[in-house]
Amino acid sequence: MRKIILIVAVLFIIIVSLVFILRERTLDPDNLKTLADKYQRKEKSAADHSKFPELNRKFNSPQEVTETCISCHNERHKEIMQSNHWNWEREEYVEGRGIIHIGKKNAINNFCIGTEGNEKSCAKCHIGFGATDKMQGYSDSTNIDCMVCHDNSETYVKGSEMGGYPDPSVNLTLVAQKVGSPKRTNCGVCHFFGGGGNNVKHGDLEMSMFEPTKEVDVHMAIDGANLQCQACHETKNHMMKGRVYSLSSMNRNRSECEQCHTSTPHEKNILNEHTLKVACQTCHIPVYAKVNSTKTEWDWSTAGKLKDGEPYEEDDSLGNHTYLSIKGSFKWGRNLVPEYQWFNGNASHYLLGDIVNDTSKPLVLNTLHGSYSDPESKIIPVKVHRSIQPFDPVNKMLIQPKLVSDKSGQGALWVDFDWQRAAEVGMKDVNLPYSGKLSFIRTEMNWPVNHMVSAKDKSVQCVECHTKNNSRLAGLTDFYMPGRDANSFVEFVGKASIILTLVGVSAHGLIRILISRKKGKK
Template sequence: MKSSVSVAAVLLALGLAALPARGAEHPGKEALEKNGYHGPESCEECHPGTAAAFLETVHWKHASKVSNVEGLDPNKEYGMKNRIYVMCNGNDIVNNLKEIPKSPETGKTKFSGCNTCHPGNHLSDVASTGPEAQKAVDCLVCHSSDYDFRQRKPYKDAEGRVVMGQDRSTKAALAISKPTVKNCMVCHEAAGGGVVVKRGFSFTKETDAHAAKGMVCVDCHKAKNHRMPTGLDPNNWATDGLLVSCADTSCHGAKPHKDADLNRHTARIACQTCHIPRTGGAFAKDFTVWEQGSDKFYEPTTLKKEANETTPVYAWYNGTVKNTPHFIGPKGSRQDGKSRITPFKIFQGKAYFEAKTGNLLSMDFAPPMANGDTRAGVASAARTLGMKDPEQVAKNAVPGWQTIYFGSNHLVTKSKSLSCANCHAPNGVLNFKDLGYSDAEIVKLTTPELYLKKLVEKQKEEW
């Protein structure tokens, strides 16, 4: 962008360095109106080097080194770029954005791929580097409150290449702000095959106490140089190395309650256990049998629950993860001194496993999406991954189930949080036996003696 008064100069004059708050005018409005928006090069008038730095983040690479999951090579990077698990049964490699085969019944085709949320143009794809990749970054998909998401769709260019469209309009650029809930949720809410499917939550004032206060995603997930803090979800392997925690002093701290009895629980009980009593999302998927929809294309058979519809399962969790072909979930115990009782959303998926090794096989969704042939999808993925004799791998593949524990970290409630009687009762939500407590300890933990007086006093106040 060339201008007698550059955007950078305007920023300097105003003494501003960060993005404006939602609803505030973006510095440099006149320069943008005069010169138009030209992608990252326009942004770098004020934020030099940002595009190159963004290429090193998880949002671009879809992978990182992982230190808390068993069985992984500490020198390699893992994430949606390359891992295989039964929520998706594929990754950015085998299910790269592409045009799938035509439906035998309608003759129609469509674009599909796991990396449709990648903030690039697909020509510069997941983990790409260099000047062209920097130019391809879609800054506005996260940073414009007036982004036209209808333009964010794939198409074929004049050379027949699949391109992911972007809204690079001046109108969108003039609406620059910190990311809104919609900017985040357009990808994160719809991941895994549809709205609410993967994580099982929606972030609205009706479903989350933080949203009800007017907070947005980045109020907790405060990025540093576009590196996003995340929680310790057993299924969320790739991270930017930053942790978000309720116990952070800028949030609730280690002693969040006025009640000392409740504060004593925080050493052994995760905040989410009491304050996220419900979950939702996909309950189970069968990738070995795909169902035909009204458009004549196929999708894996899926049992889905709405947000707040299902009860979590509770387990000790110390931040490390058990990882086997049939189970991905929390490790921990009441004896290790690091674990807390934590809630999880359980998901189970059926897919194909390699007959010789027992390892989970990936699936290219293009064949089954067009005609329902799931083993053709396994063969195509095996071919892409360079496996020997892909057709034989698919023919001998064995159907089986994998169980995944997803972290239950949203749908926070204060008014409907668990109380003493929800846990410390013989029919309470916590299975103390499974959590490693002895029969004698369970008797002590499930008596009204622990909470009767306090709850009766509270009951008097409420009545």
């Protein structure tokens, strides 16, 4: 009997010790009111630009506006020209490649595929003017577009396929006199419309985020904290915190929830312990694309069809394009449950000219690295966009097609609707070979979901993951999860512990009863 009691005691000590080893230090919850007061306090500009005589004039070009900005805000243009927003690339260390430059100039995506050769259209979301093929002209500081980020009149808009120039209808004088700190409208005009339309790419960044309610996003809610983007994406010298892993590769300069909420924000210790391996977003963003649909699949192989010699489109009941002659077929989704992956902040990317040897499975264009055994990894929510895009089966590389042109006959798919010619011209533009053979392969892209944070009472519930049936984390199989998984050894130890505990308690009670009776007889 003593041996049984000793075994039970040892098991109890081991279990308690493990709990305390794994348990993080418990802190009091953040004072949310203090945080809200801090970020809701709006700093009013000390300068009224409408009173500056330099701005009370007619501007004949947007470059004249920039020259005027630089005349006062001297040296700022040098900061901007070192930024990722300007260069569309950054220096990164990529495992297997070493130190390289990576960005929109050489990374392939599975939406509009790539910028090379299509700069005049893509530059609608560049912070400069006058983009031409190969981004010529972007060594001139007067081509910096100060207005696109600092316009507070909400009248500034860039023209379509104009190389980043503003639409001719824009009143440059009005905009120049109404500049200030960036607002969600400034950031969103590009980031909410990536991929050619509202919420096409990210799934968690779209028009509803201009003025969201608490049901959409608790941080940016106009009836809540009403935060601007730079509350999280802190900026110093025009360098912004935050990474978009369609292009980024390294675990640095990330914008994270812990900046405000710390790693132990919960009153219950068991929830704080989850933050060791589970990112905040995993529980607090149960669904994305809450208001408007996001694109989930894109089939380029069907592009180019015409009706009566003219391009056409087809829409679903919500107004989403399901077919466009210039782009192909699409599928959309709304109120989507994310997929989940391990992520340590590092990623690998398919770059222009990379060889693809295995086409039997989808090519992942941005692989997110991580695993349960990696101490830096956490489970994050992800939107996975799936596509079928052009591929050269002889040279074994993805094709960057020519998409945009001012006129017909130059090989642009969106004008001439000729896949062969678009592939030939596009690959020539990026100085890569084209065999003349055109096929299509399946690809995937991972888009971490970080926005559209729900109120805490709408967060993911324990049983949604810790269940054998339809667990949210069913796809992550490299670790044991209580309630979801069955492990014979763990089950045996658990049952044995319960049985031994019952036996020990019963034996202890029985012994005390027997001893008590024995003493009573005396």
